[in-house]
Amino acid sequence: MANTPTVLITGASTGIGATYAERFAQRGHDLVLVARDITRLNALAAKLRAAHKVEVTALQADLTAPSDLSTIEERLRDDARIGILINNAGMAQSGGILQQKPESIERLIALNITALTRLAAAVAPRFAQAGAGAIVNIGSVVGLAPEFGMSIYGATKAYVQFLSQGLRVELAPKGVYVQAVLPAGTRTEIWERAGIDINTMRDLMDVGELVDAALVGFDRREPVTIPPLSDAGRWDALEAARQGLLSDLHQAHAATRYQRAA
Numbered sequence: 001m002a003n004t005p006t007v008l009i010t011g012a013s014t015g016i017g018a019t020y021a022e023r024f025a026q027r028g029h030d031l032v033l034v035a036r037d038i039t040r041l042n043a044l045a046a047k048l049r050a051a052h053k054v055e056v057t058a059l060q061a062d063l064t065a066p067s068d069l070s071t072i073e074e075r076l077r078d079d080a081r082i083g084i085l086i087n088n089a090g091m092a093q094s095g096g097i098l099q100q101k102p103e104s105i106e107r108l109i110a111l112n113i114t115a116l117t118r119l120a121a122a123v124a125p126r127f128a129q130a131g132a133g134a135i136v137n138i139g140s141v142v143g144l145a146p147e148f149g150m151s152i153y154g155a156t157k158a159y160v161q162f163l164s165q166g167l168r169v170e171l172a173p174k175g176v177y178v179q180a181v182l183p184a185g186t187r188t189e190i191w192e193r194a195g196i197d198i199n200t201m202r203d204l205m206d207v208g209e210l211v212d213a214a215l216v217g218f219d220r221r222e223p224v225t226i227p228p229l230s231d232a233g234r235w236d237a238l239e240a241a242r243q244g245l246l247s248d249l250h251q252a253h254a255a256t257r258y259q260r261a262a
Helices: 015-026 038-052 066-078 102-130 151-174 207-220 232-246
Strands: 006-010 031-035 056-060 082-087 134-138 177-181
Touching (some): 006 015, 031 038, 082 102
Parallel strands (some): 134 177
């Protein structure tokens, strides 16, 4: 694989995806940018080509559309220059379970779970065979907190975290790096698209600061990067507790506390 691999970024026209594009272009990487808004995508591509003298390909795709998703999967499978996948495309949720319609639930899951998983699965065999490559999945701290009241969105992001950690177990021995990035609230358009007034939200992180922190974790090859978390020991303690639980889960009989008295 080339020393400076091409980076494919989904949801690349604005926000986190566009900022990742700028940062990797600054590092000298060629780019494949994927998003629905081709006008914005083309404008960003032209800007990055001019500023950083890198090759930028803009691909219009709605990753909730099966044909578009298949096109991007094919590109990931066949283009050996692509050595980094930034699985960023996603959408937020407005309101709780009582406010959701079947169509909105299906679209949320299609983008946040199905598309992300299929793109990772499309590129993983090639990376594993090459013994190199990186998959970055953008999750959320909401995936750790049912108390935030965004149950479906949070569940999709909990899935992203689990998938990333599972892929790391499978792929790290083959030389493939997998990173889960868990932002807190970030100042992007995702909230407006979900019908949420960004002015009502507190403590939003600037998108540049978020991506720069995520890239520090990327360069360190962290498995999970949580930019707002100051005390890394808290995550380590959570992971240690989870690992400690595993030995108790393989039992041939129900725990005594679940057995009825004779």
